[in-house]
Amino acid sequence: MEKDWYETKFKDTNEPYRYTVAHWCSTEARFRNHLKKIKKDDADRLVFLENMLVRITQQDVVYRRYLNPSHRSYISDFGVYMKIPGANGGVEYRSLSRQLVLFCVERRKAWRLLQSKSGVENKEYKAQRSILADVDAGKISFEILFTRAEELMKERVSALTPTPAAVPVRPAVPAPAAAPAPARAVVPIPAAPKPQAEVVKQPPNISLVNSPGPRLPKKPIVGDGADDVIDMGICPLCEETLKLAYPDAVDVGGQIIHATCAARALEKPVKN
Numbered sequence: 001m002e003k004d005w006y007e008t009k010f011k012d013t014n015e016p017y018r019y020t021v022a023h024w025c026s027t028e029a030r031f032r033n034h035l036k037k038i039k040k041d042d043a044d045r046l047v048f049l050e051n052m053l054v055r056i057t058q059q060d061v062v063y064r065r066y067l068n069p070s071h072r073s074y075i076s077d078f079g080v081y082m083k084i085p086g087a088n089g090g091v092e093y094r095s096l097s098r099q100l101v102l103f104c105v106e107r108r109k110a111w112r113l114l115q116s117k118s119g120v121e122n123k124e125y126k127a128q129r130s131i132l133a134d135v136d137a138g139k140i141s142f143e144i145l146f147t148r149a150e151e152l153m154k155e156r157v158s159a160l161t162p163t164p165a166a167v168p169v170r171p172a173v174p175a176p177a178a179a180p181a182p183a184r185a186v187v188p189i190p191a192a193p194k195p196q197a198e199v200v201k202q203p204p205n206i207s208l209v210n211s212p213g214p215r216l217p218k219k220p221i222v223g224d225g226a227d228d229v230i231d232m233g234i235c236p237l238c239e240e241t242l243k244l245a246y247p248d249a250v251d252v253g254g255q256i257i258h259a260t261c262a263a264r265a266l267e268k269p270v271k272n
Contacts, residue, residue, distance in 0.1 A: 002115075004053075004108050004124050012089045021107045022049060022100055026084050034097040036078060043093045047146075049082040052101060054128055054149035058109040061102055072135060072142060075101050127156030237261035 005018040025031035038046075056073035060066055066075045078095045086092040115122050131152050134140045145152070234240070235257045252262045 002120055002122060004111065004122070010083075010085055010089075010091055013091060015091070017083055018050060020049065020053075020082070021104050022082055022096055023084055025100060025103075026094060031100065034100040036095045038081060038093045038095050040093055042095075043081045046079055046081040046095060048150075049080055049096065049101070049104070051146065051149040052080050053104060053108070054131065054153050055145060056101075056105055057128070057132065058105060061105055066098075066102070072132075072145060123157050123160045124153065126160055127153055130156055235261055237265065 005020050007016060007018055009016050026035055052075065056066060056075070060071070060073035065071045066073045068074055075098045077098045079098075080096045080101050081093055082096060083091050084094055112122055112125050131140065131145070131149075135142070135145050140152070236255055237257050238261050240258070252265065257265075
């Protein structure tokens with residue numbers, strides 16, 4: 001997560017290599033015009049991809065410095081090579097087009113931007129900046145950069161990685177024997193009173209049909225708007241849950257009941 005590329009190894013030789021976007025392009029047929037199969041002797045005359053990625057930045061691409069033969073970031077077409085795992089498990093060599101090398105630089109820039117947004121510090125980015133600053137200032141020659149770019153990168157990254165300080169081990173000092181604590185008188189703790197059983201109160205049985213009084217039920221009061229909502233309750237007649245809105249539920253005698261139950265109550269007048 002803190003580096004530019006994923007690191008893996010070849011199965012046959014156990015040699016480590018970095019899996020760049022160019023390695024992925026070698027598995028896609030649409031990039032076949034940007035890759036050429038070469039021999040190991042031909043690869044010795046080209047620039048290794050890892051070395052080239054240290055020498056070039058996105059700013060060099062923006063200002064077209066990679067087209068200047070006298071600049072450190074100059075890229076010749078199919079003048080850069082890389083190693084890939086072969087079909088039989090061996091190591092094969094591929095030369096890359098200039099566009100494919102620039103594609104690696106652009107994808108690396110996007111990955112570094114994503115790391116910066118997420119708060120991840122890329123030490124390889126800092127190491128590359130310090131190396132190129134020394135090269136542009138004349139502290140490091142082009143010859144050293146072209147031959148030892150990968151080694152310089154590893155040295156600068158290891159220098160940026162802090163080593164944990166060794167903590168001195170102190171000899172253990174035996175602790176003084178603690179004095180025996182004075183005996184305390186045992187005070188009996190009174191038993192806690194038993195909690196009384198809670199009395200569950202039964203809801204009053206409300207019945208509009210058997211309620212005393214000569215008065216008949218009032219006319220149902222219906223809400224003015226269709227958006228009036230009745231809170232959850234129990235209809236006192238049918239004893240079912242009220243989850244309805246006006247006009248399905250009405251107010252009869254100060255009680256919210258179903259409209260159908262109210263109609264039945266009005267049809268059967270209350271007997272004295």
